[in-house]
Amino acid sequence: MTLKAYKRKLDIKNGCVDLSHGSGGRAMTQLIADIFHEALDNAWLRRGNDQSAFEVIGGRMVMTTDGYVVSPIFFPGGDIGSLAVHGTINDIAMAGARPIYLSAGFIIEEGFALADLKRIADSMGEAARNAGVPIITGDTKVVERGKADGVFVTTTGVGVVPDGLDLSSEKARPGDRVILSGTIGDHGVAVMSKRQNLTFETDIVSDSAALHGLVAAMVEAGGTSLRVMRDPTRGGLAATLNELAHQSKVGFRIAEEAVPIKSEVAAACDLLGLDPLYVANEGKLVAVVAPDAAEEVLAAMRAHPLGHDAAVIGDVVADEHHFVQMTTAFGGGRIVDWLSGEQLPRIC
Amino acid sequence: MKHADEYRDGRLARALAARIAGEADPAGSYHFMEFCGGHTHAISRYGIQDLLPANVRMIHGPGCPVCVLPVGRIDAAIRLAERPDVTLCTYGDLMRVPGSHGGSLLKAKAAGADIRMVYSTIDALRIAETEPERQVVFFAIGFETTTPPTALAIKIAAAKKLTNFTIFCNHVLTPSAIQNILESPDVRELGRVRIDGFIGPAHVSTVIGSEPYAFFAEEFEKPVVIAGFEPLDVMQAILMLVRQVNDGRCEVENQYTRAVKPGGNKRAKAEVAEIFELRKSFEWRGLGHVPYSGLRLKEAYAEFDAERRFAVAHIEAHDNPACECGAILRGVKAPADCKLFGTVCTPETPMGSCMVSSEGACAAHWTYGRFRDQARVAS
Numbered sequence: 001m002t003l004k005a006y007k008r009k010l011d012i013k014n015g016c017v018d019l020s021h022g023s024g025g026r027a028m029t030q031l032i033a034d035i036f037h038e039a040l041d042n043a044w045l046r047r048g049n050d051q052s053a054f055e056v057i058g059g060r061m062v063m064t065t066d067g068y069v070v071s072p073i074f075f076p077g078g079d080i081g082s083l084a085v086h087g088t089i090n091d092i093a094m095a096g097a098r099p100i101y102l103s104a105g106f107i108i109e110e111g112f113a114l115a116d117l118k119r120i121a122d123s124m125g126e127a128a129r130n131a132g133v134p135i136i137t138g139d140t141k142v143v144e145r146g147k148a149d150g151v152f153v154t155t156t157g158v159g160v161v162p163d164g165l166d167l168s169s170e171k172a173r174p175g176d177r178v179i180l181s182g183t184i185g186d187h188g189v190a191v192m193s194k195r196q197n198l199t200f201e202t203d204i205v206s207d208s209a210a211l212h213g214l215v216a217a218m219v220e221a222g223g224t225s226l227r228v229m230r231d232p233t234r235g236g237l238a239a240t241l242n243e244l245a246h247q248s249k250v251g252f253r254i255a256e257e258a259v260p261i262k263s264e265v266a267a268a269c270d271l272l273g274l275d276p277l278y279v280a281n282e283g284k285l286v287a288v289v290a291p292d293a294a295e296e297v298l299a300a301m302r303a304h305p306l307g308h309d310a311a312v313i314g315d316v317v318a319d320e321h322h323f324v325q326m327t328t329a330f331g332g333g334r335i336v337d338w339l340s341g342e343q344l345p346r347i348c
Numbered sequence: 349m350k351h352a353d354e355y356r357d358g359r360l361a362r363a364l365a366a367r368i369a370g371e372a373d374p375a376g377s378y379h380f381m382e383f384c385g386g387h388t389h390a391i392s393r394y395g396i397q398d399l400l401p402a403n404v405r406m407i408h409g410p411g412c413p414v415c416v417l418p419v420g421r422i423d424a425a426i427r428l429a430e431r432p433d434v435t436l437c438t439y440g441d442l443m444r445v446p447g448s449h450g451g452s453l454l455k456a457k458a459a460g461a462d463i464r465m466v467y468s469t470i471d472a473l474r475i476a477e478t479e480p481e482r483q484v485v486f487f488a489i490g491f492e493t494t495t496p497p498t499a500l501a502i503k504i505a506a507a508k509k510l511t512n513f514t515i516f517c518n519h520v521l522t523p524s525a526i527q528n529i530l531e532s533p534d535v536r537e538l539g540r541v542r543i544d545g546f547i548g549p550a551h552v553s554t555v556i557g558s559e560p561y562a563f564f565a566e567e568f569e570k571p572v573v574i575a576g577f578e579p580l581d582v583m584q585a586i587l588m589l590v591r592q593v594n595d596g597r598c599e600v601e602n603q604y605t606r607a608v609k610p611g612g613n614k615r616a617k618a619e620v621a622e623i624f625e626l627r628k629s630f631e632w633r634g635l636g637h638v639p640y641s642g643l644r645l646k647e648a649y650a651e652f653d654a655e656r657r658f659a660v661a662h663i664e665a666h667d668n669p670a671c672e673c674g675a676i677l678r679g680v681k682a683p684a685d686c687k688l689f690g691t692v693c694t695p696e697t698p699m700g701s702c703m704v705s706s707e708g709a710c711a712a713h714w715t716y717g718r719f720r721d722q723a724r725v726a727s
Contacts, residue, residue: 263353329356331362331395332394332396335718
């Protein structure tokens with residue numbers, strides 16, 4: 001008589017992650033197979049190695065890594081899984097590069113619901129498939145209750161830079177135009193609207209999206225006229241412009257009226273005492289473009305679904321203080337400074 | 349959600365600016381104090397000073413609750429939070445306000461104190477209900493706008509018989525502070541601060557109404573125009589003040605009629621009167637001890653008073669001697685006059701409270717206006 005080992009199915013509906021799921025035993029293998037491989041399925045993962053081999057494509061490559069700790073894990077318009085795919089793809093794309101592969105690492109807190117883990121893995125699989133960028137290797141760790149907050153995800157990406165392209169943050173020059181790909185603040189407000197002690201009614205959804213398709217269209221239209229691109233995530237548009245001003249040793253002059261913002265987002269920011277310039281985005285980019293190519297790049301962006309609200313928002317200027325200045329819609333001037341501390345609602 | 353664009357219209361702003369420039373007497377000058385931090389923020393955020401003629405100057409007042417909280421009260425809050433049985437609930441702005449010896453609530457939290465940022469008194473009440481083993485202390489601060497919600501929280505706590513909820517009360521009163529400024533030697537005798545009129549508070553006035561300001565117009569002969577926090581509100585109030593000065597009038601006018609009634613919010617005032625009583629004196633950063641300017645819980649609600657429950661001692665503490673927050677809060681100095689401004693004192697490493705809140709005069713000037721102090725970038 002042959003004894004066949006009984007294998008209890010993962011109780012995805014009611015079960016939760018326990019320490020055995022990170023111990024290297026059968027339970028871990030089952031978790032990886034039934035949740036992650038199921039959701040992220042591709043030829044590399046199917047081989048079951050601790051690493052994945054791939055052919056190196058000629059030319060310059062880029063690599064990036066990013067940790068995701070968003071709270072709440074599920075928010076309108078996305079979740080930590082789709083965000084981890086989009087965010088890392090975008091960091092690759094901001095070099096003008098074409099993302100090719102991703103890896104994913106999970107740190108899971110003991111007690112985390114398997115149903116939520118599956119939902120996150122499925123969302124990552126869908127985001128990766130839609131983007132055409134497979135997750136080809138990964139890692140899972142489980143930590144004791146209280147040592148993490150649900151789940152943290154880290155993704156790493158590699159990509160290939162088209163020949164001749166060398167975008168970098170020190171390349172903005174006075175006279176260059178600044179183009180923003182769409183409305184600001186959507187992601188931050190969507191996430192905040194679901195924070196435990198801040199729930200408010202809104203239809204605002206996160207703009208979380210993979211931008212490499214938009215970038216490819218911009219590279220085709222602008223080529224080497226593209227100086228710098230950056231996605232204004234944490235700290236929002238204000239932080240991105242200040243970083244670029246310092247790295248390129250220039251100033252920016254921005255027109256508030258030109259910066260696209262949804263009226264619901266503007267209203268929610270008013271209510272919370274936030275300045276939308278400092279609120280995070282996850283599907284937008286800022287491009288600094290040589291003046292003669294700005295119109296062509298803008299037209300290419302507007303022809304792409306993720307760039308139809310794109311606008312020239314200002315110019316690079318010579319400025320030894322590296323200030324980001326804004327002409328307010330009201331007609332006055334102000335500095336758009338770095339964010340200090342967390343942006344929190346005012347108290348009176 | 350309807351947005352407030354109609355109160356931020358640049359075209360209307362330019363029309364108002366032209367009228368102010370046209371009516372302001374070029375031979376004279378006009379010095380108006382905006383009492384509230386909300387107005388300071390709007391002036392900086394929208395660049396209103398740029399739209400005013402050079403002889404109309406705005407002086408930032410002490411109406412930022414974070415800025416006027418003295419160092420000793422921050423130290424006391426830190427000591428409370430360091431008690432192992434206490435969970436201190438606070439609005440986020442207070443986290444970075446510097447106490448003595450470089451301390452702050454943010455640093456105390458990092459060192460292990462149970463300090464939680466909340467957005468309302470109701471959040472603090474909820475924590476008290478869900479964590480009955482913790483002594484939840486709400487760090488209550490603010491002018492007349494934030495006092496009614498605190499009063500309501502006390503009533504709810506009393507109704508629910510919560511024995512683990514108290515408040516550390518730092519509520520202060522606007523009229524006492526304005527009176528203190530007008531009676532100060534800087535204004536009265538030394539003439540170091542010239543104030544030709546006040547922009548009266550927006551949200552505070554929705555609660556207390558426009559009547560309490562009549563005293564300033566009559567006794568001190570200063571015009572007061574109560575204004576909303578939107579930039580066009582502020583511009584219109586400035587025009588109304590210029591007209592009062594030109595006509596030699598000293599009246600209380602209400603620009604913010606869409607929200608402020610002469611008698612204010614009677615229900616809110618009644619709630620506050622039921623729960624709170626005047627302190628004989630309360631210390632303000634910048635103004636010192638101001639008589640009858642602060643509130644505390646009445647004896648009947650003493651069980652909800654953290655100062656009484658935990659025997660919080662008065663802590664005598666002083667600002668950094670080089671910090672000019674005091675003079676800035678009285679309108680005697682401007683942020684750029686302070687040696688610390690922009691050198692060791694920035695929003696990342698605030699030395700004084702005016703650099704902390706976005707409504708603080710220093711933080712507002714640093715964030716939105718400091719390029720005016722430097723050579724303008726060639727356009």
